[in-house]
Amino acid sequence: MSYQHILLAVDLTDESAQVAEKAVSLAKQGATKLSLIHVIEPLSFAYGGDVPMDLSAIQEQLDEHAQQRLSNFGNTLDYSVEKLYVVSGHTESEIHRVAKQDSVDLIVVGSHGRHGLALLLGSTANGVLHGASCDVLAVRVSDKKSD
Template identity: 60%
Template sequence: MLYHRIILAVDLTDESIKVANKAASLCQATGAELTILHVIESLNYAYGGDVPIDITDIQTQLQETAKERMSILEAQIDVAKKETCVTQGGIESEIHRIAEEKQADLIVVGSHCRHGLALLLGSTANGVLHGAPCDVLAVRVTKD
């Protein structure tokens, strides 16, 4: 199966380049268009709307930092057609929403090796897999 539109969902950690390189390789092999996506989990969403202070400045700063890091990541990968998107909300639901909006054939996410309690509670990659509108590739990333 050839892919035409790939969503690369990154958390902007140092390991993101490994996941990005895998997505770039797939794009080069299939001629697919790439959308690089980062979701900032809204503090209101993360805390169930019970944030007693005005978090507008914090959210704005998170957006600016994410856009800067996305520019750096975008410059590090070699793909002809690419678009970046920084959005805010629930991580899995936003990845699903953007994948549907872009009519993606594949979502590429990093899968960190989790152990213990983190493994039992699940991961973002697992959350993306369930309910995704297309194929999902979880790229195993480890700290070197």
């Protein structure tokens, strides 16, 4: 199956390269558009909105830093990137929103190996899978120290 537009969701950790490798490989097979997304959960989420100070300046710095890191990450890929998205909000819903907005037909996301109930997918990958209106590929990422 050939996809027209792949959305690669990355958390910008070292493991993002493993996920990107799979997305780029798929994109090359069909000369597919590739876009990147990184979602920042707003600081107010961490504190339940009950923060006695204005966090907007700090949030803006986090956004700018993430934009630079995502741009740098995109430049390391062996493939041309169509669009870069740094968005704030709940990770799964923002990935779904951008995928729908841009007519994405495949979302690629990393999944950590877990124990117990989360063995199949990590919580983010599971959330993306269950609300997506397109195909989702969860790429198993491994901790390089244990491999």
